[in-house]
Amino acid sequence: MSLHVENLSVALSGTTILDDLSFRCEQGEFIAIVGENGAGKSTLMNCLAGALAFDGKITLHDRELHELSLATLAEYRAVLPQHSTLNFPLNVEEVVRLALSLSTLANAQQDTIIKQCLTMVDADQFAKRDYLSLSGGEKQRVQLARVLAQLKAYDKPEGQYLFLDEPTSALDLKHQYATLQMLRELCDQSLLGNLSVIVILHDLNITALYCDKVVLLNNGKLLAYDSPERVFQAETINQAFGVDVHIARHPDTNTPYLIPRVQS
Amino acid sequence: MLYSNRTRTIQFLGLSFSLLILSWLGLSIGAAKTDLLVPFTSLYNSFSSEVELSITQNIIVNIRLPRVLMALLVGAALAVSGASLQGLCRNPLADPGLLGISSGAAAGAVTMILFAKYVPWLQFAGPYAISLAAFAGAAIATFTVYSLAQVGGHIQIPTFLLAGVAINALSAAIISGLSFIADDQALRLISFWMMGSLASATWTTVAITVVVLGGTIAAIYQRRHALNLILLGEANARFSGIDVERVKNQILWLNALAVGVAVAFSGIIGFIGLVVPHILRLASDTNYRYLIINSALLGAGLLTLADLVSRMVIAPAELPIGILTSLIGAPFFIALLIQQKKRLGFSL
Numbered sequence: 001m002s003l004h005v006e007n008l009s010v011a012l013s014g015t016t017i018l019d020d021l022s023f024r025c026e027q028g029e030f031i032a033i034v035g036e037n038g039a040g041k042s043t044l045m046n047c048l049a050g051a052l053a054f055d056g057k058i059t060l061h062d063r064e065l066h067e068l069s070l071a072t073l074a075e076y077r078a079v080l081p082q083h084s085t086l087n088f089p090l091n092v093e094e095v096v097r098l099a100l101s102l103s104t105l106a107n108a109q110q111d112t113i114i115k116q117c118l119t120m121v122d123a124d125q126f127a128k129r130d131y132l133s134l135s136g137g138e139k140q141r142v143q144l145a146r147v148l149a150q151l152k153a154y155d156k157p158e159g160q161y162l163f164l165d166e167p168t169s170a171l172d173l174k175h176q177y178a179t180l181q182m183l184r185e186l187c188d189q190s191l192l193g194n195l196s197v198i199v200i201l202h203d204l205n206i207t208a209l210y211c212d213k214v215v216l217l218n219n220g221k222l223l224a225y226d227s228p229e230r231v232f233q234a235e236t237i238n239q240a241f242g243v244d245v246h247i248a249r250h251p252d253t254n255t256p257y258l259i260p261r262v263q264s
Numbered sequence: 265m266l267y268s269n270r271t272r273t274i275q276f277l278g279l280s281f282s283l284l285i286l287s288w289l290g291l292s293i294g295a296a297k298t299d300l301l302v303p304f305t306s307l308y309n310s311f312s313s314e315v316e317l318s319i320t321q322n323i324i325v326n327i328r329l330p331r332v333l334m335a336l337l338v339g340a341a342l343a344v345s346g347a348s349l350q351g352l353c354r355n356p357l358a359d360p361g362l363l364g365i366s367s368g369a370a371a372g373a374v375t376m377i378l379f380a381k382y383v384p385w386l387q388f389a390g391p392y393a394i395s396l397a398a399f400a401g402a403a404i405a406t407f408t409v410y411s412l413a414q415v416g417g418h419i420q421i422p423t424f425l426l427a428g429v430a431i432n433a434l435s436a437a438i439i440s441g442l443s444f445i446a447d448d449q450a451l452r453l454i455s456f457w458m459m460g461s462l463a464s465a466t467w468t469t470v471a472i473t474v475v476v477l478g479g480t481i482a483a484i485y486q487r488r489h490a491l492n493l494i495l496l497g498e499a500n501a502r503f504s505g506i507d508v509e510r511v512k513n514q515i516l517w518l519n520a521l522a523v524g525v526a527v528a529f530s531g532i533i534g535f536i537g538l539v540v541p542h543i544l545r546l547a548s549d550t551n552y553r554y555l556i557i558n559s560a561l562l563g564a565g566l567l568t569l570a571d572l573v574s575r576m577v578i579a580p581a582e583l584p585i586g587i588l589t590s591l592i593g594a595p596f597f598i599a600l601l602i603q604q605k606k607r608l609g610f611s612l
Contacts (some may be wrong), residue, residue: 021559041462049503051499051502051503069504070502070507071505072505073505074503074504074505075505078503079499079500079503081497081499081503083496083497084496085497085498086495087354087355087356087495088350088351088354088356088495088544088545088548088549088550089549089550090495090549090551091549094549094551095496098492098493098495098496098504099504100504101492101493101504102489102504102506131287144346146496150504153603194278229592
């Protein structure tokens with residue numbers, strides 16, 4: 001029971017975006033997709049989410065992705081795109097409630113899930129506010145609560161997936177760490193049943209602190225797929241990002257800590 | 265507290281109650297003087313075959329009642345159509361007029377008004393020839409806008425809006441051109457059509473309208489969850505399990521049907537589709553579970569009120585209803601925009 005990617009390739013109007021990727025995500029794993037701008041991270045996430053046509057094979061719990069209907073997919077995985085826009089007035093609670101539109105849960109159950117999810121992203125204190133009046137980071141947390149609620153609405157013991165495209169891009173320092181910590185705990189404690197998280201991140205040090213594995217993309221190719229410990233080598237980082245780094249150690253966790261070299 | 269269930273219940277009950285009052289007034293007030301109880305006796309008598317209807321009672325049962333029902337249905341349909349299009353386009357300024365459907369229908373009607381007498385076989389539909397032409401115009405406009413906006417199997421909403429603008433311009437040109445060559449009698453008929461009127465409502469047209477508009481409103485209400493999720497963007501809606509392309513197709517054609525039929529029987533009535541969802545959003549929020557029902561109620565109420573006023577201001581003559589809805593709608597809309605700018609601190 002897991003997510004398998006075999007020989008995944010994507011070409012859009014003649015240009016190869018993803019080139020022959022293969023990896024698997026096991027239950028409860030917290031995986032980061034990293035790579036320079038234009039490396040194919042969002043394209044990979046769209047393929048995994050079932051939103052883009054591709055060559056090769058992706059299987060979710062031993063069933064090919066394209067065999068699953070949009071409604072079934074929505075029960076097994078939730079996706080948070082980089083940007084979510086809303087042009088109309090809705091309060092925060094209602095935005096999260098949208099995730100439960102297609103579920104058959106009773107109102108009381110829905111209210112419980114909404115409250116839980118808003119608390120998980122530290123947004124319960126502005127549950128009644130107009131979404132449009134929130135700051136960028138607050139909006140991002142509410143959207144995260146929404147996709148968490150989508151998964152909570154369905155009981156899937158065989159495992160669910162959460163795909164997040166740069167979920168911390170608008171967050172302040174406190175909430176960046178709090179969000180990653182919360183996702184880490186979700187994977188560890190299986191508060192949502194069996195949850196696996198795949199997240200696109202730019203901060204490699206945060207990646208090293210919280211993630212089990214790293215998918216390192218370079219020009220659409222899979223440069224490395226392993227633990228942060230193994231992937232974050234000075235040579236590999238230079239190859240992927242063209243940046244010289246010192247590999248230091250985090251004083252608390254002893255995980256790799258990347259410090260860019262500066263010409264003096 | 266703005267969005268509490270209590271507020272929603274009050275809103276729903278308030279709208280329903282006002283609608284009942286307005287409908288009753290619509291039956292009681294008109295060129296022929298009647299008192300407020302006459303509708304009751306008229307309706308009662310019309311169901312018992314033994315009593316012959318008096319002239320006043322006849323006016324109420326066969327002239328005012330179909331007219332009020334038509335106002336209710338057309339108002340509800342236009343408002344629901346506007347609400348669904350605004351959600352689909354994720355643009356608060358979308359409305360049936362923007363699609364080009366209304367103007368396409370008018371172009372069809374005007375063409376028929378001018379050329380029917382030269383083509384005898386066009387008379388086959390008798391009094392409904394103009395309505396049929398209006399509906400055909402609506403269908404052609406929708407199909408054109410729809411085909412233009414389809415890129416690689418997807419409906420591109422920005423292209424869709426632009427195509428609507430183009431169709432509107434083209435229809436306006438056709439109408440102006442035909443008005444230029446029309447004689448006085450045809451010109452009067454054209455301007456009557458362009459300004460909207462419910463005066464021609466009969467039990468037959470009401471029957472057709474009940475089926476078509478009732479059906480489309482129900483079908484749009486069925487898609488309330490999809491409309492809600494599309495508010496978050498098409499990608500998010502798809503990720504949440506909605507077949508967005510299919511829903512878009514369905515909503516567009518439902519709108520073409522509703523607006524086509526509404527224009528075919530009552531001419532062009534502006535601003536209901538644009539303003540009604542806005543008023544409701546200001547009063548509460550955008551949840552389509554409530555927005556569609558409340559839009560139907562408020563749209564029906566507003567058009568009934570407008571029709572009532574149009575019959576009263578220069579009685580026994582009538583003011584075209586489209587003039588009233590635009591005359592009240594436009595300043596109201598400007599006020600809404602100003603208020604919204606203040607409320608959000610930025611313009612939409």
